[in-house]
Amino acid sequence: MSMRPEAELPFFFGPDDGLFGMYHAPDLPPRRAVLMCAPLGQDLIRCHRLYRQLAQTLAREGLAVLRFDYHGTGDSSGGSAEVDWERCVADTLVAAAELRKRARVDRVIGFGARLGGSIAMCAADRARLGEVIAWDPVLDGDGYVAALDAMQAALREDAERFTRPRSHADVAEQWLGFDIGDRLRGQLSALTLGAPNVPMLVLDSLPEWEASRWDRLASPRGKVAGISPPTPWNDLRRLETAILSQPLIQAVSGRLKESA
Amino acid sequence: MREEAHRFGRGRHLVGIAGVPEGAVGETGVIVLNAGLVHRIGPFRLHVELTRQLNAAGYPTLRFDLSTLGDSSATGGGQTRTQQVCADLDDAMTLLKERAGCERFVLVGLCSGAQNAHIVAATDPRVSGAVFLDGYAYRTLGYKLRHYLPRLVDPGRWSRLLRRRGAEAAAAKPASEPVFAVAPAPREEVIADFTGMVARGMKLYLVYSGGISNYFNHARQFRECFGRVMDHPAVTTRYVAETDHTYILTGDRARLLDGIGGWLTRNFPPAVAGRHA
Numbered sequence: 413m414s415m416r417p418e419a420e421l422p423f424f425f426g427p428d429d430g431l432f433g434m435y436h437a438p439d440l441p442p443r444r445a446v447l448m449c450a451p452l453g454q455d456l457i458r459c460h461r462l463y464r465q466l467a468q469t470l471a472r473e474g475l476a477v478l479r480f481d482y483h484g485t486g487d488s489s490g491g492s493a494e495v496d497w498e499r500c501v502a503d504t505l506v507a508a509a510e511l512r513k514r515a516r517v518d519r520v521i522g523f524g525a526r527l528g529g530s531i532a533m534c535a536a537d538r539a540r541l542g543e544v545i546a547w548d549p550v551l552d553g554d555g556y557v558a559a560l561d562a563m564q565a566a567l568r569e570d571a572e573r574f575t576r577p578r579s580h581a582d583v584a585e586q587w588l589g590f591d592i593g594d595r596l597r598g599q600l601s602a603l604t605l606g607a608p609n610v611p612m613l614v615l616d617s618l619p620e621w622e623a624s625r626w627d628r629l630a631s632p633r634g635k636v637a638g639i640s641p642p643t644p645w646n647d648l649r650r651l652e653t654a655i656l657s658q659p660l661i662q663a664v665s666g667r668l669k670e671s672a
Numbered sequence: 673m674r675e676e677a678h679r680f681g682r683g684r685h686l687v688g689i690a691g692v693p694e695g696a697v698g699e700t701g702v703i704v705l706n707a708g709l710v711h712r713i714g715p716f717r718l719h720v721e722l723t724r725q726l727n728a729a730g731y732p733t734l735r736f737d738l739s740t741l742g743d744s745s746a747t748g749g750g751q752t753r754t755q756q757v758c759a760d761l762d763d764a765m766t767l768l769k770e771r772a773g774c775e776r777f778v779l780v781g782l783c784s785g786a787q788n789a790h791i792v793a794a795t796d797p798r799v800s801g802a803v804f805l806d807g808y809a810y811r812t813l814g815y816k817l818r819h820y821l822p823r824l825v826d827p828g829r830w831s832r833l834l835r836r837r838g839a840e841a842a843a844a845k846p847a848s849e850p851v852f853a854v855a856p857a858p859r860e861e862v863i864a865d866f867t868g869m870v871a872r873g874m875k876l877y878l879v880y881s882g883g884i885s886n887y888f889n890h891a892r893q894f895r896e897c898f899g900r901v902m903d904h905p906a907v908t909t910r911y912v913a914e915t916d917h918t919y920i921l922t923g924d925r926a927r928l929l930d931g932i933g934g935w936l937t938r939n940f941p942p943a944v945a946g947r948h949a
Binding site for chain 1: 675676677678679684687689709710711712713715716717720721742743882883885913914915916917918920921922923924
């Protein structure tokens, strides 16, 4: 996709310049900005293209956008084993402040897919997000941890990937390509999220619709919208396939036009 | 060591991260190309771990996105993909020369990244070394014998195969969505390229994994595929049967990075890198 190169600026920011960000500047001074919170692990890599497409779409519609990587992820400093939930939330506050400074706006909307949505929800109050749009956010971390453990166990003897099954030691303390420390595992296992104290839109594309799934987010300011087709987040056979979704881009863009 | 985020290139269309160790001016720089469609951090962050480990050993590095991949845009110049890859690598070498004074470069690529690195390594005199991970390979007679003979003589395999076919027909697989793919190039052309590379003093490190067992299955296959040039002292080969194509297990990844680091240190010692023939 060809576009104004200078409209997208890669840079490091935050404490010790350790966080990587990509700022998408609209043509005209914006009135609102969107902070895109990445998911963690392999989801981050799978969503990279989609995050870029969404950022470019929103920038064309006049919003300033910041994509960024938490400490220990993407191009940011730190090793993958150092990823820490509290630090991800703290980095989101830093990124929100950076976005306000660059875009010269106060109103920042948070967006995130999977754990990125959960992080945006956790950071909403302290980062003063005006709204959160979360795509299939993880509300109960224990289920997420169990799913990743199961996929990692299946990976050990995945005949599509290995010529012969690997030892249990070879696959231990990792989730789908990334070292996982006890601390993050514990933090995610204990994760239980309710509705943030801001307007929220949940975009649901989980494979099996369960009407009660988002009940706890119900509030006068909470809304759930389904998008299809279902997104194969936890499919070992598609582990290295990019997640792309034009309906997601349309849903986010539509919501932001609605609330302009 | 510091990492710098850059937008660079003839159309300022490329995005990359340069790692510049203190006092590394004038040494050989290492440039890491995209693996398939994965953005510059690499599969499971492989390229981040690789470049930082090399920075710690004293090598300037650049991991970046080729045109239209990751965060890089198209130039819209109407070039072929090969011309675009060469021009992008020219931009990358120019940047690393500006930032760290590098005159010579080692290219690292996995799968289609190896293919792209090969194209540039075959023609650009500034490239003094290359690491090809699961690069070009061909099903040789030896491959077929190693692959099919054990199956032919194992009756258990026949019954398993028949059962599996039935199961596969019942449960349709998801649509094929390849992320990594290396288009074949004529074998004689690739052999000529390797021969030319070593003739001009390049050092090569070929690492192939068990993840490409559908066309490569033994260390002997380097020689079967590419002939005598594989015996040249400038060529180092390594076949790691147990690992997968993208090094998903962190232990496998660590061993790969140690192997690359060791090969670089032996062939391009940081203190004298860039001053070899």
